[in-house]
Amino acid sequence: DGGITQSPKYLFRKEGQNVTLSCEQNLNHDAMYWYRQDPGQGLRLIYYSQIVNDFQKGDIAEGYSVSREKKESFPLTVTSAQKNPTAFYLCASSRETTNYGYTFGSGTRLTVV
Amino acid sequence: GQQLNQSPQSMFIQEGEDVSMNCTSSSIFNTWLWYKQDPGEGPVLLIALYKAGELTSNGRLTAQFGITRKDSFLNISASIPSDVGIYFCAGTLTSGSRLTFGEGTQLTVNP
Numbered sequence: 001d002g003g004i005t006q007s008p009k010y011l012f013r014k015e016g017q018n019v020t021l022s023c024e025q026n027l028n029h030d031a032m033y034w035y036r037q038d039p040g041q042g043l044r045l046i047y048y049s050q051i052v053n054d055f056q057k058g059d060i061a062e063g064y065s066v067s068r069e070k071k072e073s074f075p076l077t078v079t080s081a082q083k084n085p086t087a088f089y090l091c092a093s094s095r096e097t098t099n100y101g102y103t104f105g106s107g108t109r110l111t112v113v
Numbered sequence: 114g115q116q117l118n119q120s121p122q123s124m125f126i127q128e129g130e131d132v133s134m135n136c137t138s139s140s141i142f143n144t145w146l147w148y149k150q151d152p153g154e155g156p157v158l159l160i161a162l163y164k165a166g167e168l169t170s171n172g173r174l175t176a177q178f179g180i181t182r183k184d185s186f187l188n189i190s191a192s193i194p195s196d197v198g199i200y201f202c203a204g205t206l207t208s209g210s211r212l213t214f215g216e217g218t219q220l221t222v223n224p
Contacts, residue, residue: 006155040219041216041217042201042214042217043156043201043214043217045211088153090155092155094212097208098144098209098210098212099161099163101146101148101161101203102158102203104148104155104156104157105155106154106155107153107154109153
């Protein structure tokens, strides 16, 4: 079955270290997205990509970086410049026609100590 | 950017009660979607609505696309403990635009 996979589910890092979150989809979706969710909060868009080798900043891109070298993959790097990186990170993908909605991964909970 | 106002922010109900939540916007949307997020998981699509006035059910869930195209409603009948989670509304302004999400409604069901 097709789906979107995020790994790992839980990630612990020391302050000042960069960390990369994986997101892979086999849905043949063109667009992919990264969201951040803090406890009791909604979804905030970090970056999105509508096509390979192209991506755009979302609402809270500072301290994050992405790449889209393959259609199936959209890794997110949380850099040491991100001042408050501890959060739940969600990856999603969609067809070009977004009326059908996004398919979300199961999330990665990042804790920085 | 566009905003969706989702209410209520949270609800505490007894098992068996019915639940209603809604989303409103100042803009006209051409699609409304409702998602549920279980604790520690990603949101899952519950219902998609594509026409003004459309009423769609998925088991005990019923959602409606408002006539003005600026709002949508989700009702849950006879709630059960596994209904616990965060419910998000989302909409698209055009068929290719990114989704705009509401802030979510946190639902707690007491057995």
